[in-house]
């Protein structure tokens with residue numbers, strides 16, 4: 001079965017990000033399979049999109065899918081904060097962030113993002129660099145591991161889970177997703193084992209965020225994007241949990257001398273979208289516009 005990532009809140013994003021001139025420039029900071037980018041390229045025939053992704057495998061899919069648009073789509077294999085740190089290009093009209101990972105990562109990447117599968121613990125979005133989930137799980141001191149699980153998973157049983165992981169790895173290293181999920185399952189209290197989600201869900205999220213430095217990159221990238229934006233240009237950010245949403249909300253509030261907040265409350269998907277595309281359920285969309293007088 002082939003899985004296709006459905007672009008989240010596509011109508012709302014298209015309504016909010018409207019180029020004010022011909023030959024406008026957009027940066028899609030999280031191109032993925034190119035779902036959002038494709039909609040923009042179709043809608044605005046003179047728009048050019050620079051499409052970032054730190055994952056070269058998914059970027060191959062975007063390149064293939066967006067090939068008909070020729071050089072109006074320019075893929076860049078890079079972390080979005082790195083891109084903005086060194087950006088010296090022309091002023092940008094529109095910027096989109098659709099944070100997190102894609103259906104591809106869970107279903108096809110074989111990198112251990114899904115706890116329903118039996119895969120090696122990797123979880124790196126950029127496979128060519130950095131610590132793997134296996135390194136984190138098997139080498140972090142117990143306290144550090146507990147902090148990661150607490151901070152990035154908001155997991156109330158973080159200490160019990162970290163302690164169980166350390167006990168297990170003293171016997172043998174934890175190599176696979178199912179082995180990790182099993183250790184967590186056994187570590188938590190009985191009543192926590194029968195909730196709507198698997199008791200290891202938050203631990204998996206936490207380790208993925210740690211492996212990819214996900215939260216630290218958001219603010220750095222927003223800073224760079226804000227500076228590169230032309231007056232009247234817009235940034236839209238879709239987040240999927242409060243740990244992502246909070247830094248975005250505060251960044252926008254703290255820079256309201258330069259940015260006008262267009263979504264006092266974040267926009268959320270319609271009921272119909274939630275029904276048709278359940279991963280969209282937790283999405284929030286925030287949009288700002290660069291003031292014209294700065």
Ligand SMILES: C[S@@+](CC[C@H](N)C(=O)[O-])C[C@H]1O[C@@H](n2cnc3c(N)ncnc32)[C@H](O)[C@@H]1O
Pocket residue numbers: 005006007008029030031032033034035036037052053054055058078079080081098099100101102125214217
């Ligand atoms: C939710 S998906 C984007 C889906 C896309 N909007 C679509 O409609 O097809 C997020 C993508 O961003 C990438 N990504 C996540 N964090 C990143 C970062 N810090 N820098 C660059 N790419 C990142 C992931 O590899 C993933 O492909």
